[in-house]
Amino acid sequence: MNKKIYYWSPFFSNIATTKAVINSVISLKKFSKEYDPVIIDVFGEWESEKDLLIKNEIKIIKLELDNFFKEKKIHGYFKSRYYQIKIFILAFLPLIRLIKKNRPDFLILHLVTSLPLLLNFLFNFKSKVILRISGLPKLNIVRNFFWKIVFKKINIVTTPTKATTIYLKKEFNLKNIHLLRDPILNVAEIKIKKYYKDNNSNKFIAIGRLTKQKNFLFLLRCFKIIINNNPKTYLTILGEGEDYDELKNFIETNNLNKNIFLEGFQKNIYNYLVSSNAFILSSLWEDPGFVLVEAAYSNTLIISSNCQNGPNEILENGKNGFLFENNKENSFLQKFKELNETSEKNINLMKLNAKKMSKKYSLYNHYKSLIKIIDYNQTLY
Numbered sequence: 001m002n003k004k005i006y007y008w009s010p011f012f013s014n015i016a017t018t019k020a021v022i023n024s025v026i027s028l029k030k031f032s033k034e035y036d037p038v039i040i041d042v043f044g045e046w047e048s049e050k051d052l053l054i055k056n057e058i059k060i061i062k063l064e065l066d067n068f069f070k071e072k073k074i075h076g077y078f079k080s081r082y083y084q085i086k087i088f089i090l091a092f093l094p095l096i097r098l099i100k101k102n103r104p105d106f107l108i109l110h111l112v113t114s115l116p117l118l119l120n121f122l123f124n125f126k127s128k129v130i131l132r133i134s135g136l137p138k139l140n141i142v143r144n145f146f147w148k149i150v151f152k153k154i155n156i157v158t159t160p161t162k163a164t165t166i167y168l169k170k171e172f173n174l175k176n177i178h179l180l181r182d183p184i185l186n187v188a189e190i191k192i193k194k195y196y197k198d199n200n201s202n203k204f205i206a207i208g209r210l211t212k213q214k215n216f217l218f219l220l221r222c223f224k225i226i227i228n229n230n231p232k233t234y235l236t237i238l239g240e241g242e243d244y245d246e247l248k249n250f251i252e253t254n255n256l257n258k259n260i261f262l263e264g265f266q267k268n269i270y271n272y273l274v275s276s277n278a279f280i281l282s283s284l285w286e287d288p289g290f291v292l293v294e295a296a297y298s299n300t301l302i303i304s305s306n307c308q309n310g311p312n313e314i315l316e317n318g319k320n321g322f323l324f325e326n327n328k329e330n331s332f333l334q335k336f337k338e339l340n341e342t343s344e345k346n347i348n349l350m351k352l353n354a355k356k357m358s359k360k361y362s363l364y365n366h367y368k369s370l371i372k373i374i375d376y377n378q379t380l381y
Contacts (some may be wrong), residue, residue, distance in 0.1 A: 004102065006061070008126070009110035010042040012074045012083055014207065014240065014265050016182075017057035017110055017134045022049065023183035024108075025249040027367035042091055043069035061102070063094040076242050088115045096315040099125055106374065110134055117150040128155040130374075132180075135287040136164055148172065149213055150365065158352060163309035167239050180209070180374045183366035184293045185358065190270065203234045203363045205276040205300075206311050207269055207291045208283070210241030210262075212331065213329060215305070217243070219282040220260065223330050230312045233277050235280075236272060240265045273298040278339065284327060286310045293361045303335055320354035 005028065009021045015041040025037040039046060039057045044066035046053065047048045053060060068090055074083060079304065084141055096119060099107070107132045109116050122130050131154050151157070158180035165179045204223075216237055225233050237247070237260070245261065251260050266272070269291070273279060279295035281304040286292070286312025295302050296314065301319030304311040315321040325331035339347075343364055361364070 002034060004141075005035050005037045005104040005106045006099075006102075006104040006106060007037065007039045007108050007110065008041070008116050010087055010112045010341055011045055012080050012357075013209070014048075014073075018049065019290065020134070020182045020184070021053060021110055022056070022058065022372070023186050023363055024304075024366060025364040026056050027183050027370070028201075029056070029058070031364060031367045032371065038104070040095075042087060043072070043273075045072055048072065063091055063098065065090050065094065084114075087112055087261050091115060094125065095119060099127060103127065106130060108132060109334065116155070117146075121150045121276065124153070129153070130156040130158060133164060134161045135160070135169065135312045136240065137168075148215055158373065161309045161313050162312060164287055176309050180369050180373060181314070181361050181366060182288070182293075183363045184288065184290050184361040186298055186363055190297070195372065202230070203236065204277045204278055204280055205236050205238070205272045206280045206282065207238040208273070208281075210237075210243040210247060212243070213239075213284055213286075214239070214243075214280040216247055216303045217250060217282050218327060218329070218332075219280060220247060220254075220256070222329055222336075223260060224254055224256060224330075225329075225333060226336060227256065232260070234259050235259070236263055236276075238263055238266050238269060238272060260292050269294065270298055273300045276300060278303050280310060281305060282332075283307050283311075288314055293358045296351075296358035299340070299351050299355060301351055302354060303332075303339065315354065316357065319350070320357055322348055 007021050007062050010015060011018050021039065025039060028037045038061055040063055041060045041062045056079055062126060075082060091113065096115065104127045105158065107116060107127045108272070110132045110159055111134065113131060117131065119125070128312050151174065155176065157168065157174055157177040159177065160180065160182050163282055165177055168174060169177050206216065206219055210216060223233070227233050248262060249361070251257060273295050278301040279291065280290055281289055281302070283289065285306055285307050292302060292311060294303060302315060304315060304321060305326045306312055307321040307326045315323055316360060322335045324335040
């Protein structure tokens with residue numbers, strides 16, 4: 001009988017973690033006959049991925065809380081916190097019943113993890129718990145206290161970057177923490193996407209949620225200066241989020257409508273990547289930055305902020321792309337100038353190095369690492 005792995009990852013908007021969960025499940029289904037992966041649907045949030053789930057024959061178990069959540073996609077800090085509290089209260093008993101009835105061998109926890117972590121601490125589930133730290137965590141007093149308690153009952157902790165692994169290992173004196181790179185690249189899926197290359201103009205692309213983290217207003221200020229010096233420079237930003245009105249207002253106020261475009265969330269980003277001179281990541285923090293990996297695999301040059309924790313790891317301190325000081329306008333403009341002065345030979349070498357690095361984030365490499373971590377820890381318990 002196959003071992004059951006249940007994924008817990010309730011989400012409120014289009015985020016990279018959703019893709020990571022789906023690709024992790026696909027990797028297990030594709031490369032293993034020993035494990036049976038299932039996603040827990042808390043309030044109907046996975047309905048938005050229905051076509052992809054059906055296509056890949058991914059199993060879903062519903063907690064049947066759909067009627068309590070009229071909105072499936074939300075934005076904003078306070079609204080998301082309200083939803084998290086609501087999930088904590090309404091899913092408390094249904095999740096206990098589900099785990100006790102179905103007895104999965106492993107629970108992999110991605111988002112809104114406080115509820116399953118607390119239940120595991122209180123009820124000593126037979127399931128082995130794997131906590132996935134999806135990004136660089138902000139350790140406020142409450143989270144720090146809570147984690148120190150519940151970590152005692154967690155079997156495995158995984159993180160997406162070496163830097164975060166080292167940081168958490170030191171902070172909590174963890175012995176069961178492992179680097180597990182996200183399964184960002186589904187190579188078979190990428191190959192069937194239709195995309196074309198357009199080199200007709202001086203285009204640049206930025207992709208991500210329109211939030212404070214992505215720091216797009218900083219990027220617009222920089223491009224205002226660049227466009228003033230070269231009016232035939234263009235920037236497209238893909239994504240949706242609470243900062244949309246602020247960004248749109250900046251573009252209109254500064255008469256940048258003909259040069260800077262907000263094109264919303266796009267499922268197929270490869271048209272944009274391969275048709276751009278460079279992909280720009282302006283984030284205040286990333287861990288590791290999914291689109292960095294996708295851009296690298298697409299042979300698109302990368303300009304990135306040297307923020308914690310992922311970009312430097314992926315770009316290998318500037319070997320695989322241009323790194324500028326986080327949130328520093330002069331540093332960004334200097335790197336942009338360097339890009340225009342760098343030889344085609346050196347640009348192509350950066351692209352090649354980045355593509356080699358990106359392959360560490362394939363489905364198969366994720367699968368190998370995940371199974372190795374599970375098998376190793378099974379010998380400890």
